[in-house]
Amino acid sequence: MNKVIRIGTRDSELALWQAKTVQAALEKLGHESELVPVKSSGDLNLDQPLYEMGITGIFTKTLDVAMIKNEIDIAVHSMKDVPTALPKGIIEGAVMKRANFSDILVHKGLDFLDAEGIIATGSLRRKAQWLNKYPTHKVVDLRGNVNTRMQKLEDSDWNGAIFAAAGLERIEIKPDNFIDLDWMIPAPAQGAMLIVVKKEDEFCQKAVSALNHRETEIAVHIEREFLKKLEGGCTAPIGAIATVKDDIVHFKGSLLSIDGSTKFEVEKEVPVDEIEGFGEACAEEILNKGGKELMLEFKKVMKK
Structure with a gap:
């Protein structure tokens, strides 16, 4: 039929x-x-x-x-x-x-990076990682589809806004005034x-x-297993990226406090035929470093 x-x-x-x-x-x-x-x-x-x-x-x-x-x-x-x-x-x-999984900064000039600045994003993960690297900056909320967010940036006095590269590339509105944030760990399954x-x-x-696509499926399932073990919803300040090369899975994950002042990271690799429970094991390492207390604090804030 x-x-x-x-x-x-x-x-x-x-x-x-x-x-x-x-x-x-x-x-x-x-x-x-x-x-x-x-x-x-x-x-x-x-x-x-x-x-x-x-x-x-x-x-x-x-x-x-x-x-x-x-x-x-x-x-x-x-x-x-x-x-x-x-x-x-x-x-x-x-x-x-999977498409490009990177985050990018669309900006109006980069001289603000070493001074005070205002960055826009609707993502707690991006906010936390940005403040971890640039603690003197202010991060404001930015919502809407990608076209709406690009327009809001243009109409504002913000120095820049953070986007998923894949979203802008797919609908062909990625501008020339951007930089790759290769230090920022993406959201699990981004792209x-x-x-x-x-x-x-x-x-x-x-x-x-x-x-x-089997290779993408392997990578994103590890990232989402990491996310699930940390008990983070889609909005928690959790980053995860897995890549497969020459039958080896490389993984990097992070958990941050909302203000970016605390960060836990894990970086590991494993043969592709030994991935059972790999994402969970990476999350356990984060939890044992102090991530458990951080997630409890995060949940308290979300309930307020």
Whole structure:
């Protein structure tokens, strides 16, 4: 039996680009599909920082509900937005090949770096890592889709704003006035796209499984295992990056206090055939260094 696969997506330009990429890949395999855009609560409420909204999966919940109500067959997400535990009845269908996972600073000149400055970001991870490196700077909240955030930067007196390189590259709005933040550890699964499907939908599972990129899947699962063990939601100041080269997995992870004054890091490598529990072991090392107390403090702040 063939059927038209209904692809659920957020309705931002970036999300639609991602969904259309999946649609094109499915059509190459001979599958018919249609896009079903929805607006998430994370897109609707731009006045509150994400961490204050107290919800993990704020950009994915609306699509989860649409899938459970049988309004869509699959959903395409930026994997870094997806909680480590998927809703009952929804499973991973495929992890697409990862794009650029770096964070970049879009700036109005760099003479502020060694003085006082104002940087914008809606991410606690980016805020904490920036303040750890530049403690004299001020970090302000920045929300909205990438186009909105770029415009807000242009209209403000801020010195710069931090973006995921992949987002700007995908919709071709990456400006010339940027620098790579190669010292900043990205969010777990940053730059990767995840396709989720219903557990009982064997047709869609089979269709999207052909799009899975094994090397990316290995890397992001280690990063998300690290995140899950630290018990951090998508907004916690946690960074993680795993790369696979010559059958060796290289991993670097971090946990910081919100103000950036405290930082714990771990860096390890392991053969690719010994990755079972690797992300968890890296997280244990962070927790034993003092990360356990830091996570407890973080949770207290989030409950206020």
